[in-house]
Amino acid sequence: MSISISYKNSFSKKSSTNLVLFVDEKFNISGLKKHIQSIEYRFISDLIKTKDFKKKILIFDLSSKKKIILVSFNKDISSSDVENLGAKFYELIKNNTQTDYVVNSDTVSIKLNNIIGHFLHGLKLKSYLFEKYKTKKTKKNINIFVTGKNKPSLKDQIKFKSIEDGTFYTRDLVSEPGNVLHPDEYAKRLNTLKKVGLKVQIYDDKKLKRLGMNTLLGVGQGSARGSYLVTLEWKGLKDKSKPLAFVGKGVCFDTGGISLKPAKFMEDMTYDMAGSAVVVGLMKSLALRKAKVNAVGVVGLVENMPGGNAQRPGDIVKSYSGKTVEVLNTDAEGRLVLADALTYTEEKFKPKFIVDLATLTGAIIVSLGSEYAGLFSNDDKLSKQLINAGEDVEEKVWRMPLNKNFDKLIDSKNADMQNINYVGGAGSTTAAQFLQRFILNKTPWAHLDIAGMAFSKYGGALNSGGATGYGVRLLNKLIEDNYE
Numbered sequence: 001m002s003i004s005i006s007y008k009n010s011f012s013k014k015s016s017t018n019l020v021l022f023v024d025e026k027f028n029i030s031g032l033k034k035h036i037q038s039i040e041y042r043f044i045s046d047l048i049k050t051k052d053f054k055k056k057i058l059i060f061d062l063s064s065k066k067k068i069i070l071v072s073f074n075k076d077i078s079s080s081d082v083e084n085l086g087a088k089f090y091e092l093i094k095n096n097t098q099t100d101y102v103v104n105s106d107t108v109s110i111k112l113n114n115i116i117g118h119f120l121h122g123l124k125l126k127s128y129l130f131e132k133y134k135t136k137k138t139k140k141n142i143n144i145f146v147t148g149k150n151k152p153s154l155k156d157q158i159k160f161k162s163i164e165d166g167t168f169y170t171r172d173l174v175s176e177p178g179n180v181l182h183p184d185e186y187a188k189r190l191n192t193l194k195k196v197g198l199k200v201q202i203y204d205d206k207k208l209k210r211l212g213m214n215t216l217l218g219v220g221q222g223s224a225r226g227s228y229l230v231t232l233e234w235k236g237l238k239d240k241s242k243p244l245a246f247v248g249k250g251v252c253f254d255t256g257g258i259s260l261k262p263a264k265f266m267e268d269m270t271y272d273m274a275g276s277a278v279v280v281g282l283m284k285s286l287a288l289r290k291a292k293v294n295a296v297g298v299v300g301l302v303e304n305m306p307g308g309n310a311q312r313p314g315d316i317v318k319s320y321s322g323k324t325v326e327v328l329n330t331d332a333e334g335r336l337v338l339a340d341a342l343t344y345t346e347e348k349f350k351p352k353f354i355v356d357l358a359t360l361t362g363a364i365i366v367s368l369g370s371e372y373a374g375l376f377s378n379d380d381k382l383s384k385q386l387i388n389a390g391e392d393v394e395e396k397v398w399r400m401p402l403n404k405n406f407d408k409l410i411d412s413k414n415a416d417m418q419n420i421n422y423v424g425g426a427g428s429t430t431a432a433q434f435l436q437r438f439i440l441n442k443t444p445w446a447h448l449d450i451a452g453m454a455f456s457k458y459g460g461a462l463n464s465g466g467a468t469g470y471g472v473r474l475l476n477k478l479i480e481d482n483y484e
Helices: 030-035 038-048 079-093 115-126 152-173 183-196 205-211 214-220 268-288 335-349 364-370 380-393 403-410 427-436 472-480
Strands: 004-009 017-026 057-061 067-073 100-104 141-147 197-202 228-235 245-254 294-304 314-318 324-327 353-360 373-378 396-397 445-449
Touching: 004 115, 004 245, 017 030, 017 335, 030 038, 038 067, 057 205, 057 427, 067 079, 079 115, 079 380, 100 115, 115 141, 115 152, 152 268, 152 472, 183 197, 183 228, 183 245, 183 268, 183 294, 183 403, 197 205, 205 214, 214 294, 214 314, 214 335, 228 335, 245 268, 268 294, 268 353, 268 396, 268 472, 294 335, 324 335, 335 353, 335 427, 364 373, 364 427, 373 380, 373 427, 380 396, 380 445, 380 472, 403 427, 427 445
Parallel strands: 004 141, 017 067, 017 100, 100 141, 245 294, 245 353, 353 445, 373 396
Antiparallel strands: 057 067, 197 228, 228 294, 314 324, 373 445
16 A cells, blocks of 8 residues: 655646545535535535534545545644544545545645644554565555645655654564564664665674673574664754764564563564664654754664573673673563663763663553553653653653662672562563663663553554554654754
8 A cells, every 4th residue: 555645736626536625623614615516515515414523524425436525623623633633534545446535725724733744644654554575465556636725845744754754664673573674684774774864883793792782792692693783873963962862672583582481472572672663763754854953873783582602590791881780581681782772872972861762561561551651761851851742742651750769679689780670560660770770970861661552453543553653753753842
């Protein structure tokens, strides 16, 4: 399935193409007279009296070849509501035999910035399919022709498309099976992002060993594949201002290592690299839209396998920070990857803030389900900015506690700390408390546990099931509203 969007100055009322028009919440159609033929107006006027106004979209079949579709906007509608309506519109038309639709932006009476852009954005996000490995692919093409004065500007068209491209890139990465997107392949793909203007630096096993990134390397040492740290830099400002930093967990497949996971649902562990995919998708979006900001993305790429050289429960490793970790459970591996990545990011780039993302704990799903990501932070300002951005784009976060009283649950008798809390309870908080120990210079930091958000078996408002791309739009909104 592909969606083609093009822009035209006008269209003929006598056109036989399907027509999308916008009305208020009461479905008052008096403003549509000049946009459709008189016979069509009379036809709709008669039928609309029998329709259920609880529905936001009404479809009128004028003939076997032409439909008129009315989309209702409340006067207090939000941009996310508009996007959801765009997604709902896609659901209604995706199986139609007709493939061409004219969207008349002049019929919009609601004053909301970029209202048509948000409508089309929702439509595009919902249309994503991952069919790379299917022999029979959906070949249908839907053509959307946008007319009228309320069309998004060229700059806004580029912005929306860049966010879509970044989100789709994230979804593509998360959807790939583990035998294809292992760390070696992942690093190669990231290297190709140089062509969109990102500076890419790849650190392989040898470089990581010299740097002393032993917590990251320990996770991947049981795999036949390499382990990597990859940095992606975007310099959208000419000055040398501190960058915004985003760090992602990239465990391409997680068996649990020697602390082997149960077989049931282990196939879902291909998405244990979703945090890194969000960082990559965001960085691609920033480059494509030429964001006026300096930013860096840092991802740790490993495969957690139970090989003959695998890390053992009870091993003690020294992190890049110099702190030592007793590995009590090799399935608490994401925090080990992030530990080295966080300290390195803080030390090398000296950023304004660091946001890390990871499918870190099952405990966060117990707490928040698939409605909110868990937010843990040492900074109230950054937390509030993330919460507000999440509300605006409906990629919501909920702040969870951090407190020094939790430290006793991860203190080790044999090392500086242990990688899991075996006393019980507060699994997500103790994981975040562990990560916080690797922020050494009081840099504002937020950790997003996205285990319940990265993948959906049933689909959501703006995705049709599978990889959601959660986080790209959230972080883009954070940047757009506060740092550009």
